[in-house]
Amino acid sequence: MTTVHGDDLATATAMFEAGKALQLRGGGSAGAQALAAYDDLIARFRHSPDPLVACRVADALTWGAHICMDQGSPERALARYQQTIDMFEGWPDDVFRRNLAVAWGGKAIAFKKLNRPAERLHALAELARRIDYRPWDLSEDETVVSEELAKGALNYGATLQGQGRDQEAMAAWHELTNRFGNDARPGVLEFVAWAAANLGDAYLETRQRDEAAAQWNYVVTRFAGIDHAYLQEQVDRARESLKGLARPRWWPW
Helix, strand or coil: CCCCCHHHHHHHHHHHHHHHHHHHHCCCCHHHHHHHHHHHHHHHHCCCCCHHHHHHHHHHHHHHHHHHHHCCCHHHHHHHHHHHHHHHCCCCCHHHHHHHHHHHHHHHHHHHHCCCHHHHHHHHHHHHHHCCCCCCCCCHHHHHHHHHHHHHHHHHHHHHHHCCCHHHHHHHHHHHHHHHCCCCCHHHHHHHHHHHHHHHHHHHHCCCHHHHHHHHHHHHHHHCCCCCHHHHHHHHHHHHHHHHHHCCCCCCC
């Protein structure tokens, strides 16, 4: 790892934290002020050879992209995510894994807002291809990476389903549940539960009631005891689906 004078890292970090504080404060012109602070940081340190300083630049790009999205400008957000990828993909240090995962996932969100499903699928596929999954690393950064990977896999299936490619969507969700189902982090498992619940719905659509029930029962038995609000939403969804499955029905399947 190449390092330079420690004052650069301290300055870049302080500039990022100032922008972040404005962004989190919200309201009024705080978003625009935060974006300006991030852009000052990027302009000052974009050519730094120190990965830790450069990581603050990547942080400024991705956090700024969130502001652009909140301001209703997915095109500007897309540009910042792409700039993150162009600048930092290929660096030898793992320090950029979080920002690169966020950038690929963010591109997919922007493409959805821009109604560009083919490019959305490509971004999600690239996220899965370029960023490896490290379930043994429970650090904060790797948790974000794993959440982006699981969310990306869920959305990959949903995008396929939206194009009428139901069998491919189901295969993607099965792969998600197999790959991430033993993860220890609730923020990752919520996407596993969501995918399994989706599989239950998809099986019911194809009149495979036993397979649908198996997916919903998996959600309930695997995740009911985990204290995580979004995860419990999927547990409640699965329980309601099972209740519906148990009601008397008039159709012959």
